[in-house]
Amino acid sequence: MTRYDLALIGFGGVNRALAQLIAGRGDELAAELGFALRVVAISDLRAGSLVRADGIDLAPLLAGEPAFAGLPGGSADPRTEQVIRGVPCDIVAEATFTNPADGEPALSHVRWALEAGKHVCTTNKGPVALHGRALRRLAAEHGVSFECEGSVLSGTPVLRTARRLLAGLRISGVEGIMNGTSNYILGRLEDGVDFPEAVKEAQALGYAEADPTADVEGFDVQLKVMILANEVLGAGLRRDDVSVRGIARLTPADMRDAAARGLRWKLVGSAALREDGTVDARVAPVALPVEHPLASVSGPANAVSFHTDLLGAVTVSGPGAGRVETAYALLSDIIAIHQRHAVLEESLHG
Amino acid sequence: MTRYDLALIGFGGVNRALAQLIAGRGDELAAELGFALRVVAISDLRAGSLVRADGIDLAPLLAGEPAFAGLPGGSADPRTEQVIRGVPCDIVAEATFTNPADGEPALSHVRWALEAGKHVCTTNKGPVALHGRALRRLAAEHGVSFECEGSVLSGTPVLRTARRLLAGLRISGVEGIMNGTSNYILGRLEDGVDFPEAVKEAQALGYAEADPTADVEGFDVQLKVMILANEVLGAGLRRDDVSVRGIARLTPADMRDAAARGLRWKLVGSAALREDGTVDARVAPVALPVEHPLASVSGPANAVSFHTDLLGAVTVSGPGAGRVETAYALLSDIIAIHQRHAVLEESLHG
Numbered sequence: 001m002t003r004y005d006l007a008l009i010g011f012g013g014v015n016r017a018l019a020q021l022i023a024g025r026g027d028e029l030a031a032e033l034g035f036a037l038r039v040v041a042i043s044d045l046r047a048g049s050l051v052r053a054d055g056i057d058l059a060p061l062l063a064g065e066p067a068f069a070g071l072p073g074g075s076a077d078p079r080t081e082q083v084i085r086g087v088p089c090d091i092v093a094e095a096t097f098t099n100p101a102d103g104e105p106a107l108s109h110v111r112w113a114l115e116a117g118k119h120v121c122t123t124n125k126g127p128v129a130l131h132g133r134a135l136r137r138l139a140a141e142h143g144v145s146f147e148c149e150g151s152v153l154s155g156t157p158v159l160r161t162a163r164r165l166l167a168g169l170r171i172s173g174v175e176g177i178m179n180g181t182s183n184y185i186l187g188r189l190e191d192g193v194d195f196p197e198a199v200k201e202a203q204a205l206g207y208a209e210a211d212p213t214a215d216v217e218g219f220d221v222q223l224k225v226m227i228l229a230n231e232v233l234g235a236g237l238r239r240d241d242v243s244v245r246g247i248a249r250l251t252p253a254d255m256r257d258a259a260a261r262g263l264r265w266k267l268v269g270s271a272a273l274r275e276d277g278t279v280d281a282r283v284a285p286v287a288l289p290v291e292h293p294l295a296s297v298s299g300p301a302n303a304v305s306f307h308t309d310l311l312g313a314v315t316v317s318g319p320g321a322g323r324v325e326t327a328y329a330l331l332s333d334i335i336a337i338h339q340r341h342a343v344l345e346e347s348l349h350g
Numbered sequence: 351m352t353r354y355d356l357a358l359i360g361f362g363g364v365n366r367a368l369a370q371l372i373a374g375r376g377d378e379l380a381a382e383l384g385f386a387l388r389v390v391a392i393s394d395l396r397a398g399s400l401v402r403a404d405g406i407d408l409a410p411l412l413a414g415e416p417a418f419a420g421l422p423g424g425s426a427d428p429r430t431e432q433v434i435r436g437v438p439c440d441i442v443a444e445a446t447f448t449n450p451a452d453g454e455p456a457l458s459h460v461r462w463a464l465e466a467g468k469h470v471c472t473t474n475k476g477p478v479a480l481h482g483r484a485l486r487r488l489a490a491e492h493g494v495s496f497e498c499e500g501s502v503l504s505g506t507p508v509l510r511t512a513r514r515l516l517a518g519l520r521i522s523g524v525e526g527i528m529n530g531t532s533n534y535i536l537g538r539l540e541d542g543v544d545f546p547e548a549v550k551e552a553q554a555l556g557y558a559e560a561d562p563t564a565d566v567e568g569f570d571v572q573l574k575v576m577i578l579a580n581e582v583l584g585a586g587l588r589r590d591d592v593s594v595r596g597i598a599r600l601t602p603a604d605m606r607d608a609a610a611r612g613l614r615w616k617l618v619g620s621a622a623l624r625e626d627g628t629v630d631a632r633v634a635p636v637a638l639p640v641e642h643p644l645a646s647v648s649g650p651a652n653a654v655s656f657h658t659d660l661l662g663a664v665t666v667s668g669p670g671a672g673r674v675e676t677a678y679a680l681l682s683d684i685i686a687i688h689q690r691h692a693v694l695e696e697s698l699h700g
Contacts, residue, residue, distance in 0.1 A: 029518055155661045157515035165507035167685050168379055293667060296646030310678045311505045314668035317643060318661055328660045335517050
């Protein structure tokens with residue numbers, strides 16, 4: 001059976017959930033998917049680095065906060081570049097963090113891996129939104145894949161729905177509810193809770209971060225709109241090309257007024273092809289008719305609608321965040337890598 | 351470039367819409383998809399048969415009701431079996447009709463084609479619901495594909511979402527709104543229109559047939575539940591295994607009562623894995639909480655939710671019927687056939 005050796009870059013919630021999946025049901029997945037997964041390297045800013053060419057025993061690392069120093073092959077030094085470039089492996093699973101201004105450090109991680117001829121799957125928006133086209137070219141030059149399903153709605157398949165299941169259709173626009181935190185807060189405003197209190201609740205529930213700006217001001221959605229516009233509509237948008245307005249000025253009274261008119265306020269990210277082939281992209285609160293496919297997406301749920309010529313709107317909804325959900329996005333990327341690159345060999349050996 | 355020669359079985363709305371797509375944008379599709387399509391045979395009970403080994407000029411056939419007798423290669427006799435078995439072609443696009451009791455005549459069409467070593471795409475529920483497993487086995491024996499995305503929600507990708515994009519997940523259940531006619535009628539009941547009047551409206555709009563029984567009594571959804579249960583959950587259900595209750599006894603008063611309790615009546619088809627591995631499958635009106643992902647699916651729209659272990663519910667919504675929408679399902683099947691069978695050759699020649 002085909003086996004892929006993985007390097008996990010970042011060992012926070014997402015890559016630990018992926019490690020948990022591999023440790024807990026690797027055999028079952030292998031039987032279903034036709035390939036086995038083995039982790040041969042981990043690099044994490046806090047835990048350090050761990051390299052074992054014969055495979056890391058993952059289970060002991062999943063209880064409590066791991067520290068790799070002292071383990072065989074371990075070091076307190078994350079040695080990120082050396083791990084990515086130097087350790088022989090097939091796939092780099094990148095799940096660190098990203099600066100929305102320049103996509104770093106995730107961008108460098110992805111570049112190093114592709115330059116080293118390794119497939120990459122990442123859950124980071126930054127590299128995809130800001131440098132997706134260049135990274136795709138780099139991957140092609142090195143004969144490897146660059147997969148990033150988790151950069152939009154965690155494990156809910158959005159990019160792959162557009163690329164694979166809607167092939168042959170003309171997609172003229174994309175719109176979505178792509179931030180669960182702001183969507184949860186809007187729901188609470190509908191319940192009559194005022195904005196500051198709703199933000200506090202979202203923080204208490206773990207939906208919102210200590211600084212909720214990226215979520216409530218629309219900057220998180222802005223990057224996702226860039227990804228959808230560039231990957232699905234073929235646009236080459238930069239951040240300035242996507243106008244952004246957040247939800248911070250909406251009040252319970254606005255919600256009541258909208259409801260009285262059969263409308264519901266949602267933070268909508270959208271990108272639409274104009275007649276001249278350019279793309280209009282924006283993030284803004286929109287009062288949607290309650291019958292609109294996105295109007296009923298509630299709480300932390302997310303959804304994306306594709307506007308197509310032959311089918312009209314096709315909408316995919318599901319979770320937009322979560323450790324396990326995002327880890328599944330990485331697994332789905334690995335499945336895509338397998339399907340693309342292993343078919344030839346499997347056919348020859350099968 | 352790879353080219354697929356097609357035989358169209360049935361030349362009603364769906365296959366004519368497919369012919370229109372091929373005639374109108376075949377070159378564009380070829381550039382995007384990497385393969386060309388050519389129709390070499392058509393068989394239709396009314397129009398007769400038309401066989402041209404060098405390709406049929408489709409455009410003249412798309413104006414008005416075609417009659418093939420008198421055309422070069424044409425005959426008033428549909429010669430269905432001879433066309434399917436005898437005319438050299440790569441893919442048979444089956445879009446005739448189906449008897450829900452035994453799946454005929456579509457079932458025989460599919461069998462003949464698979465036995466002749468031809469790939470099959472069909473939009474007919476009957477063969478898939480009643481004999482999906484046997485047909486898949488037959489296809490495997492002959493090294494060809496049996497594709498049937500259009501048998502559930504026309505062109506909205508449901509089977510392929512489950513099989514391809516949710517691979518690796520444990521899917522424990524499926525539920526959906528899979529009949530636009532009954533969903534439209536429920537919407538009209540909500541507007542206060544009584545049942546017989548709502549049916550008449552649906553008939554006038556072309557949503558409901560002269561005999562609306564299959565739609566409003568749930569028998570159409572029953573076949574779709576069988577397809578989802580068998581194809582997605584691996585069940586081997588027969589028709590008797592899916593209990594059926596329709597919407598004919600619901601009234602505008604029921605709708606008002608539900609709304610007052612934050613509920614909305616929907617005709618839900620569902621299949622769920624039980625602890626012992628068997629599958630509970632049913633069609634019945636269900637009063638869903640308005641926040642339920644299926645509660646807001648309105649009018650002729652359809653949707654299917656997959657219940658998964660790692661992502662929770664993932665829902666796909668879009669059209670559930672329509673000539674062009676169903677023709678796209680056939681195109682999406684052809685794309686799937688291409689992806690599965692041409693990758694090896696393309697890799698070698700690419």
